[in-house]
Amino acid sequence: MVTIRDIAKRLGLSVSTVSRALNDNKRISIKTRRNVHQMAEKLGYQPNYNAKNLTNREANTVGVVFPVNNRVVDNIFYVGILRGMNAQLNQRNYVLSIAIGDSTEQVIDNVKSMITRAQIKHFILLYSHQNDPVIEMLQNEDVDFVTIGKPAAGQDWLYVDNDNVKAGFDGANFLINEFHAQNPVFVQTHNDWPFEIDRRKGYLDAINQAGKQPIVFSIPDADDAVPDQFIKDHPQMDGIVAIDDYSGLKMYHRFKMIYPDKDIEVLGYNNSLPAELTDTHFHSVDIHPGEMGKSAVQLLLDKPEDGEAANRHIIVGHQIV
Amino acid sequence: MVTIRDIAKRLGLSVSTVSRALNDNKRISIKTRRNVHQMAEKLGYQPNYNAKNLTNREANTVGVVFPVNNRVVDNIFYVGILRGMNAQLNQRNYVLSIAIGDSTEQVIDNVKSMITRAQIKHFILLYSHQNDPVIEMLQNEDVDFVTIGKPAAGQDWLYVDNDNVKAGFDGANFLINEFHAQNPVFVQTHNDWPFEIDRRKGYLDAINQAGKQPIVFSIPDADDAVPDQFIKDHPQMDGIVAIDDYSGLKMYHRFKMIYPDKDIEVLGYNNSLPAELTDTHFHSVDIHPGEMGKSAVQLLLDKPEDGEAANRHIIVGHQIV
DNA sequence: CTGAAAGCGCTTACAG
DNA sequence: CTGAAAGCGCTTACAG
Numbered sequence: 001m002v003t004i005r006d007i008a009k010r011l012g013l014s015v016s017t018v019s020r021a022l023n024d025n026k027r028i029s030i031k032t033r034r035n036v037h038q039m040a041e042k043l044g045y046q047p048n049y050n051a052k053n054l055t056n057r058e059a060n061t062v063g064v065v066f067p068v069n070n071r072v073v074d075n076i077f078y079v080g081i082l083r084g085m086n087a088q089l090n091q092r093n094y095v096l097s098i099a100i101g102d103s104t105e106q107v108i109d110n111v112k113s114m115i116t117r118a119q120i121k122h123f124i125l126l127y128s129h130q131n132d133p134v135i136e137m138l139q140n141e142d143v144d145f146v147t148i149g150k151p152a153a154g155q156d157w158l159y160v161d162n163d164n165v166k167a168g169f170d171g172a173n174f175l176i177n178e179f180h181a182q183n184p185v186f187v188q189t190h191n192d193w194p195f196e197i198d199r200r201k202g203y204l205d206a207i208n209q210a211g212k213q214p215i216v217f218s219i220p221d222a223d224d225a226v227p228d229q230f231i232k233d234h235p236q237m238d239g240i241v242a243i244d245d246y247s248g249l250k251m252y253h254r255f256k257m258i259y260p261d262k263d264i265e266v267l268g269y270n271n272s273l274p275a276e277l278t279d280t281h282f283h284s285v286d287i288h289p290g291e292m293g294k295s296a297v298q299l300l301l302d303k304p305e306d307g308e309a310a311n312r313h314i315i316v317g318h319q320i321v
Numbered sequence: 322m323v324t325i326r327d328i329a330k331r332l333g334l335s336v337s338t339v340s341r342a343l344n345d346n347k348r349i350s351i352k353t354r355r356n357v358h359q360m361a362e363k364l365g366y367q368p369n370y371n372a373k374n375l376t377n378r379e380a381n382t383v384g385v386v387f388p389v390n391n392r393v394v395d396n397i398f399y400v401g402i403l404r405g406m407n408a409q410l411n412q413r414n415y416v417l418s419i420a421i422g423d424s425t426e427q428v429i430d431n432v433k434s435m436i437t438r439a440q441i442k443h444f445i446l447l448y449s450h451q452n453d454p455v456i457e458m459l460q461n462e463d464v465d466f467v468t469i470g471k472p473a474a475g476q477d478w479l480y481v482d483n484d485n486v487k488a489g490f491d492g493a494n495f496l497i498n499e500f501h502a503q504n505p506v507f508v509q510t511h512n513d514w515p516f517e518i519d520r521r522k523g524y525l526d527a528i529n530q531a532g533k534q535p536i537v538f539s540i541p542d543a544d545d546a547v548p549d550q551f552i553k554d555h556p557q558m559d560g561i562v563a564i565d566d567y568s569g570l571k572m573y574h575r576f577k578m579i580y581p582d583k584d585i586e587v588l589g590y591n592n593s594l595p596a597e598l599t600d601t602h603f604h605s606v607d608i609h610p611g612e613m614g615k616s617a618v619q620l621l622l623d624k625p626e627d628g629e630a631a632n633r634h635i636i637v638g639h640q641i642v
Numbered sequence: 643c644t645g646a647a648a649g650c651g652c653t654t655a656c657a658g
Numbered sequence: 659c660t661g662a663a664a665g666c667g668c669t670t671a672c673a674g
Contacts, residue, residue: 019651050372052651075397076396082419090430096419100403100407221597274392276571376668376669
């Protein structure tokens with residue numbers, strides 16, 4: 001293994017100078033810095049992260065925390081975020097570690113150990129729940145963190161999110177403008193997550209602007225009878241804005257079972273369905289998970305330029321596909 | 322931060338003794354070991370992984386490598402595996418790092434950096450492709466690795482997998498025995514992955530044993546006309562064994578479009594569909610991703626007992642749900 | 643059974 | 659602009 005000592009020997013310099021040169025310390029002459037970098041390259045020098053982290057008292061690692069309970073389908077989204085994050089992290093010579101478990105205790109222990117034993121000072125949470133014990137713990141530690149999803153009202157921390165009001169607005173308008181939907185309905189779950197509230201608000205805005213009558217339906221987890229009844233009760237519906245692709249696809253299939261020859265346009269969120277399951281009447285809003293991961297890293301690690309105020313959040317765009 | 326030096330001072334011992342005691346070195350008396358552990362507990366001692374790793378010249382980290390190209394839906398499976406792995410890793414005071422990227426170069430760079438800079442010596446790959454550049458690189462390095470999925474014929478390394486022949490056999494028999502299917506068909510993709518070949522073999526075995534006529538259909542990614550034609554050409558079909566839940570659900574919906582009043586039983590693999598999308602005629606083989614993750618860690622990190630031969634692979638059970 | 647000392651590969655305050 | 663020295667928190671060969 002090549003160390004800074006080897007570089008120093010080859011150039012007749014001290015290890016201190018080599019260390020500073022590699023870190024582009026301005027106290028070292030440009031010329032020496034260039035020589036050091038060239039020699040490092042030539043010898044195939046690779047810094048030892050464990051040594052660096054030990055002296056820096058801080059790991060070059062971002063801890064990524066998964067939620068304890070999530071719908072299996074959200075995993076699709078999480079891996080997209082990981083992909084976006086890691087590209088950024090590697091550029092910055094950072095490493096990605098994950099904390100994931102079946103219980104809150106497990107995850108808390110995992111994160112605590114990351115802080116005290118691995119000296120990790122930077123975290124990204126793939127969720128943003130209210131009264132979450134992991135978030136509460138992180139707030140009391142000397143670490144930085146960013147959540148995917150904005151905090152509930154009254155709370156404040158770094159986060160990345162979509163503009164979900166706009167996403168709801170755009171979704172409804174897409175059906176109205178592109179497909180001349182007369183009566184698009186909004187389908188949500190019973191969970192009332194913050195993003196559901198926002199998207200519904202956007203839907204309602206668009207419907208009002210178009211001078212139409214809003215219709216909102218809360219779909220249960222199972223029990224096909226409920227959506228079937230809803231569909232029969234609303235023969236006028238000709239468009240669906242669904243809180244996610246799964247609810248959208250479910251409604252679509254129920255609708256086609258009841259009216260095999262009637263057309264309906266469906267718009268879901270997350271762009272998470274494989275091609276096998278959809279057709280041309282099905283649309284989705286891509287909320288750009290890769291971009292969210294990338295933004296989360298930037299928010300977490302990039303220092304603001306001189307005089308610039310630090311960002312408190314980044315809003316990532318969405319796109320109907 | 323509490324260090325072994327603090328423990329040593331409090332007990333009037335040397336750091337060497339404390340270090341050995343904490344590592345349960347038999348050269349230290351039981352009594353001293355107990356005292357040291359008690360004091361460590363009392364002071365809230367937490368080992369500094371960076372220091373440990375620097376001296377050990379090896380990180381307490383397992384690098385988990387994601388495939389470059391995968392179907393989005395496989396992410397569901399990967400996160401299940403991560404969950405299973407991490408529980409085991411935490412128990413062993415190990416940390417989970419991931420390598421994921423959009424291109425082979427990115428992933429290779431990521432893994433190389435894990436080896437040389439982070440000193441990671443243990444890897445788990447979430448795939449097992451033939452002629453994979455990452456695998457080829459790992460084989461030339463002084464590291465251990467386990468793949469999820471068995472290597473192709475002629476190759477040999479540590480792996481975890483299901484018994485896919487049996488999974489195919491059990492799937493076909495489930496439809497035959499539980500639902501008296503007379504003509505279950507097998508639906509596969511055009512990819513001919515090893516697990517597809519194995520499951521098909523199992524299906525064929527079961528069909529032969531039952532004295533029935535096998536029917537195998539390769540479903541294209543898009544183009545509903547192809548499955549529609551197949552369904553019309555095979556009016557006798559009353560059961561489907563599908564290579565994954567998505568292909569199964571797709572076939573199911575096409576079938577119901579053509580024969581709204583005819584019943585058919587479908588069995589897919591992976592148990593990856595949310596409740597919203599299925600009904601009582603849809604079944605799935607859970608291949609236990611959590612268990613696979615757990616087994617991968619055991620295979621990778623647990624030394625065989627004295628005299629015991631080292632395992633070369635672990636086969637994880639499956640279950641129809 | 644225990645300890646003093648060297649070393650892992652870095653960074654940085656101090657000195658010149 | 660550069661260097662000698664101390665230190666980060668561990669482990670382990672050597673000595674007793």
